[in-house]
Amino acid sequence: MNFSSFLLMRQEMILLTIILLLLVAEISLPKAKKQSIVHLAIFLFGINTIVGFFAIETSSWFGGMFHTNGLIHFFKNVLNVGVFILLLQSADWLQEKIVDNNKGTEFFILLFSSLLGMYFMISAGDFLMFYLGLELSTLPVAALAAFEVTKRISSEAGIKFILSAALASGVSLFGISMLYATSGSIYFDDIITMIASTNLTLLGFILFFAGLAFKISLVPFHFWTADVYEGAPISVASYLSVISKGAAVFILMILLFTVFKNLMHVWENIIYVVALATMFIGNLFALRQQNMKRFLAFSSIAQAGFILLGLMTGNQLGTATIIYFVMIYVFSNLAAFGVVQAISLKTGKENMNDYEGLYRTNPNLSLVMMLALFSLAGIPPVAGFFGKFFLFTAAASKGYYLLVFLAVVNVTISLYYYLLVVRAMFLRTSDQAIPYFKNKLYMKLGLLVTVIGILVLGLYSPLYDYIFELSKHLN
Amino acid sequence: MIAGISIYEILTVTSILFFIGIYGFITRKNLISVLISIELILNASVVNFVVINKYLYPDMLQGVIFAIFIIAVAAAETALAVSIIINLYRQISSVEVKDTEIMKY
Numbered sequence: 001m002n003f004s005s006f007l008l009m010r011q012e013m014i015l016l017t018i019i020l021l022l023l024v025a026e027i028s029l030p031k032a033k034k035q036s037i038v039h040l041a042i043f044l045f046g047i048n049t050i051v052g053f054f055a056i057e058t059s060s061w062f063g064g065m066f067h068t069n070g071l072i073h074f075f076k077n078v079l080n081v082g083v084f085i086l087l088l089q090s091a092d093w094l095q096e097k098i099v100d101n102n103k104g105t106e107f108f109i110l111l112f113s114s115l116l117g118m119y120f121m122i123s124a125g126d127f128l129m130f131y132l133g134l135e136l137s138t139l140p141v142a143a144l145a146a147f148e149v150t151k152r153i154s155s156e157a158g159i160k161f162i163l164s165a166a167l168a169s170g171v172s173l174f175g176i177s178m179l180y181a182t183s184g185s186i187y188f189d190d191i192i193t194m195i196a197s198t199n200l201t202l203l204g205f206i207l208f209f210a211g212l213a214f215k216i217s218l219v220p221f222h223f224w225t226a227d228v229y230e231g232a233p234i235s236v237a238s239y240l241s242v243i244s245k246g247a248a249v250f251i252l253m254i255l256l257f258t259v260f261k262n263l264m265h266v267w268e269n270i271i272y273v274v275a276l277a278t279m280f281i282g283n284l285f286a287l288r289q290q291n292m293k294r295f296l297a298f299s300s301i302a303q304a305g306f307i308l309l310g311l312m313t314g315n316q317l318g319t320a321t322i323i324y325f326v327m328i329y330v331f332s333n334l335a336a337f338g339v340v341q342a343i344s345l346k347t348g349k350e351n352m353n354d355y356e357g358l359y360r361t362n363p364n365l366s367l368v369m370m371l372a373l374f375s376l377a378g379i380p381p382v383a384g385f386f387g388k389f390f391l392f393t394a395a396a397s398k399g400y401y402l403l404v405f406l407a408v409v410n411v412t413i414s415l416y417y418y419l420l421v422v423r424a425m426f427l428r429t430s431d432q433a434i435p436y437f438k439n440k441l442y443m444k445l446g447l448l449v450t451v452i453g454i455l456v457l458g459l460y461s462p463l464y465d466y467i468f469e470l471s472k473h474l475n
Numbered sequence: 476m477i478a479g480i481s482i483y484e485i486l487t488v489t490s491i492l493f494f495i496g497i498y499g500f501i502t503r504k505n506l507i508s509v510l511i512s513i514e515l516i517l518n519a520s521v522v523n524f525v526v527i528n529k530y531l532y533p534d535m536l537q538g539v540i541f542a543i544f545i546i547a548v549a550a551a552e553t554a555l556a557v558s559i560i561i562n563l564y565r566q567i568s569s570v571e572v573k574d575t576e577i578m579k580y
Contacts, residue, residue, distance in 0.1 A: 132544060143555060162555060163506070163510070163556065173520035177523035180524065180538060180541075186538075
């Protein structure tokens, strides 16, 4: 293993270096200058994001445990950009609330460790690497969810998350042990050749699927979602709903399309039922939410249901549409969470009623929120429409017309509750409307990038062609 | 290999252990007991990996290595969960599941 091959793991290396540098900075910076750790972390992570855009070649290391190709690298870039926007949006919160308690560096270290786990998880070539990546990406988030140690609600979110995550990974491990029993190997490449639809394999697959479905918060495993999102700090909720879910969708897609390809006649039935349940329950529960964080939690459950439509195809078209949709979802959801965070930071208000009359006092924020919600709902000029449209096309191309029809019914339901927020902001007036306030530079930048993403991604068609081209790596 | 005991007996024991863990996770009233139930589930998988490796594929050590990693990760997981439980206990002086319900539906 020489130096040039070592560079193929450069994303992981750089992120690890950043974590270590931040540790050193935490020790060496005097207490008066602790605020600058936020700037330092954002700057360093910006470098990581930019380095990620250099192309990487297909390769496989450590006897097939770690492999990378254009598609995986592209998805790491999506995660990078998402985390970068997240950092920009949470910088103010960190500077005002967290750094003063001397906990700023921990936030970054935990966040970056979790991202490192996701890199390893989506690059995994065997179940051991996958399991370690999954745990490394989950455990720091539990610590982050309980980050505001003085708040009871935050500890409660943390304990709910860690207990359900541990249960999910335990169930998933039991499934992996059964797959190991039938195929005699934990390497994906060996399992592909050995897998057959025996009863033990199917049981192993279903238990394994349950573990990943927990991360994506598909319906029978979604109970933690709303509670954790409500209790955790908003940046962490946003991280869970966007980055964590995106990475889990990606690895689930890789596993279903390659390792479990021979079991497709089984998993397409499972996905069919789970997709319907996820969309309906996510949307129907979102209707009755008043708290914006819970509202976005159920909306993100419903969006996960739409993503499953792309999984039904099992081909290149499905891969491309899923990645395209996840990318758009990253920008739209980050924009929505960014606005919620900005308002919550200045006023502490998180309920939908508090947003009444927001357009009169804070027109820019309400416009960003409106764009984000339109994109999540799928209204034509913005990117979300194209994401959903391609997903539905992919599912329809395989002949799942009833499923697509029910998904469209769900889009209609979701439109209703997204428009409830828009109505509160634009059409209602209120005596206690949130007064006008100015955001700091980082928050403005973070919201601006998401708005550009929402507006440009849908209209810039070469991007979709590029993703479609990359998707051949998988199929 | 244990003389006189086939893989079926051991796998039956691990499956029973696994379902005891699931049952405990659902029914226990105390957060620490819930954590112990999760440990049961993880240990069932650990034994599964070792036994499958030893009885079915003794020429490679994949299952045993996997088991060691699971033990390490399970320790980290427990430490984190206990620290969060302690933090919760500081605020509400209780580790009962029914007291962690200010967020619902």
